[in-house]
Amino acid sequence: MAFPVVLAFTFGEPGARLDGVVRRGVVYGESLGFSVGTTMLAKRLTGRARPYAFLAVSERPDDPAYDVTRERTFYSAPSGHSAGAWNGTALAVTEHLLTRPDAHWAERFGVGFVGGALAGATATLRVEAGQHFPTDVLAGAGLGIASGMALPLVDRGAVAVVSGSAVVEA
16 A cells, blocks of 8 residues: 555656655545545445355354454455555556656556556455455456555646556556
8 A cells, every 4th residue: 555655756856756755645635535435435335245255164264353243244256455555556557647647667566566466466365364265356356456546646636647658668
């Protein structure tokens, strides 16, 4: 979750880093709020059971997070962790492309790779933990990416454009 803010500080203009971090933090808050709100609404509408709900009691981990009597057992889709992680990555990449339009392709690739690796690991670990099905994390990723890309563009207004080739590189 810190990736967008760390990226803003790392690549920010000297003397304007704090302003860039604060601005990005505000946009990130808006974007994450939209992503989390949409995810929670979708969870309540779908009511999908988590994978561990289908296991025999003897096969479930002895942990309150795997208690099938809890309401959260039926909030599997979409994955909120995946939505949040991919939201941060998409926002960081989009903001980076907007603030550094002349960045070398290797820099774009590096930012996208690090963000994608962090978000991908989060989503993978949620499936491995038995908390989500792969489709849950894919749906969460879609919500996170959409809000993480859209809100920075909306925030900057009609002048914000990211080239297609830059997005592909990232």
